[in-house]
Amino acid sequence: MTTIKDVARDAGVSIGTVSKVINGVHVRDEYYQRVDASIRKLNYRVNLNARGLKAQRTNDIAVIVPTLENPFFPPMVDAIEKELTEKGKRMLICISRNDRNKLHGYIEMARNNRVDGIFGVTYSNIDDDILEHMPIVSFDRHFKPSIPCVASDNFSGGELAARTLVEKGCKKLLCFWTGSDYDCEPSKRIKGFQQYCLRNHVEHNVLSYMDYEQVDTGFMYISQIYRDMVRNIIQAHSENGKFEFDGIFCSSDHLALVVKEELEGIGIRVPQEVQIIGFDGIQIMNGGKPIVSSIQQPVAQIAQTGVRMLLQLIEEGSAESVVDLPVRFVEGGTTRQ
Amino acid sequence: MTTIKDVARDAGVSIGTVSKVINGVHVRDEYYQRVDASIRKLNYRVNLNARGLKAQRTNDIAVIVPTLENPFFPPMVDAIEKELTEKGKRMLICISRNDRNKLHGYIEMARNNRVDGIFGVTYSNIDDDILEHMPIVSFDRHFKPSIPCVASDNFSGGELAARTLVEKGCKKLLCFWTGSDYDCEPSKRIKGFQQYCLRNHVEHNVLSYMDYEQVDTGFMYISQIYRDMVRNIIQAHSENGKFEFDGIFCSSDHLALVVKEELEGIGIRVPQEVQIIGFDGIQIMNGGKPIVSSIQQPVAQIAQTGVRMLLQLIEEGSAESVVDLPVRFVEGGTTRQ
């Protein structure tokens, strides 16, 4: 492997001069030409281990996601990768698979490997102390006050869902929640939903199903438990083939899809009898169309903002949380036109 | 940041001794205890830049995928990550987005950054010379003879699809191909399909639609062109609400899904009138069930085998292609029980 030394020898200049050329510091044009020619000729590349050793950074960012099986995450990873690449960073991906130990292992590894920072798109609990001295930005979750968080405007999302359902003719709303625990940003959706209903005197209820270990991280996709739970809840609120509510706001598109299927399974038509709005705006495998009517999160903007925050955190030591990225309603067939 | 030197000073031993402890070389127990204590006390971590500089490797593997929007890739990435993590490697993810320049940039970056090897899950063309001196294993594709390839037993997959359709009562088969060009492993599916039909005297045809720039890499998901193409082909082969074929083998689950939708769109029932079998066995967002009847690729096994090959290539300088990983038929509602 050719090193800076080889280039220097070949070009007949000192190592320092080659280094300057590499790093864009001005040198005499004649030298520049010679060095440039040698670099090409010898097919020289900087050794980033050496550079990182010297500079004490790696330009590597670790992105932690719980899974790629939940269709919300791949587009997110995609967007983050795009953003990081543009900033000249590399992306290390860490799939925690909702295993606390695995997650800690990753963070350990991240510190070990001296990644410059972490973008945490994950709902797992993390011990506070393990996060010390590591630039980290989290999506949707407040690990601790010192860790900035990026998120959509979940509160407005909840409001928007309720308002949209009402505007589309619903009289009795349900907020159906299977999700992360209450100190996360997403839980603000419930509050937004409730506030709209209260202020506008809309009859409503909130049903919540939690499982701190696996809810809403994608692992329930493969479990029948989740579907059974949905079915039971729907049956508990149905009578004579009629569902108690005519508008449902679900905590995720996945839940919305299951709810839709289960309602249709007992002969209730969607959106004719019951309208459903999910959250996320997932479009995967559906030709660019949302899979259900939904409150769509601005994935690209989340990635962009989160990466900007993280780089700022790395450079300047601090960054402000941004938790109001704009959501929008998208039509996906589970609401009336 | 505490270094090996700090630990040595704190423990009252030489850095050599600390190094030995770190790397599991035996030292006097008393020293071991002291060093171990100091490491904990000072929260010491090995600097992988320094280690990598010394050892001339990084333990980083770059995985190149065209996109994460095609639901086939995330589970693949997931499986590769799992495998690499088990082997103590880190995974850098590179999303080429089907942009030749971007891909080359990545490979350049990979060389620049001294990743130890590349796992290429991509159909893009790559200039031969850029692949010199880089341990690389590719999925499904033969970049050049020296680059080992891992793939499913595509030929058997094609046979299996044809046989299954026939066994389920189909009389006139269609192989509907939108895909990679013919020198890829996947094209063997066509051959397997044809061989079965010829040997068993089954009436059949092959329709192929190619676009080297974007076919089957997921980018057509958002394009109407793809759907229009499918619609046109279906209409061209339909008369009086009847499709010319009663069994279709599609080159991907995505195509199968579109075909199904378009057939149903003109009133042809699936699987009653026409049965469809896709390829891949995608289960995303569908509660563990395949989205269509399909020939399923053994993703975990592909990842496992590919990683093993890559590590062998890195360690020993060479590895054999494996292109016969077993596929199986999975029921997904588009074939009769």
Added chain:
DNA sequence: ATGAAAGCGCTAACAG
């Protein structure tokens, strides 16, 4: 403007 040289943290060869 250029070159010489120190040193980033670690490993391994060698001397003791």
Added chain:
DNA sequence: CTGTTAGCGCTTTCAT
């Protein structure tokens, strides 16, 4: 078995 030390490739200060 332990300590000393050279050197991995690079950047950067400091003379020149």
